[in-house]
Amino acid sequence: MSEYKIEIDRDTCIGDQLCCNEATNTFAMDDDNIAKVINPTGDPADTVLAAAKSCPVDCIKLTDQGGKQVWPEA
Ligand code: SF4
Structure with a gap:
């Protein structure tokens, strides 16, 4: 289970779905083809980080x- 607070910058997302493919239980595309968080605890933390x-x-x-x-790393 991920322990991260997850935020997506909708203005920057280019809709390539890579995050959704990597962490399928955490991210999904919305109707505007922008990534959204569907379940912040849907995948293990290392999967969300990946x-x-x-x-x-x-x-x-x-x-x-x-x-x-x-x-991103500061
Ligand atoms: S779909 Fe996911 S991986 Fe692709 S740009 Fe948007 S947030 Fe990043």
Whole structure:
């Protein structure tokens, strides 16, 4: 189960669905072909991190329980 707070910058997302393919239980495409979070605890944390890292435009931001930004790396 992911422990990350997940935020997607909708203005930056280019709709290539890579995050959805990586973490299928966490991300999905909305009606505007922009990624959205369907279940923040849908996949293991390392799967969510891999999905965020797969994003070519780094528009998935992950924050841990302590409020530290995990991805993108600062
Ligand atoms: S990987 Fe990034 S650009 Fe691609 S759909 Fe997901 S959030 Fe959007």
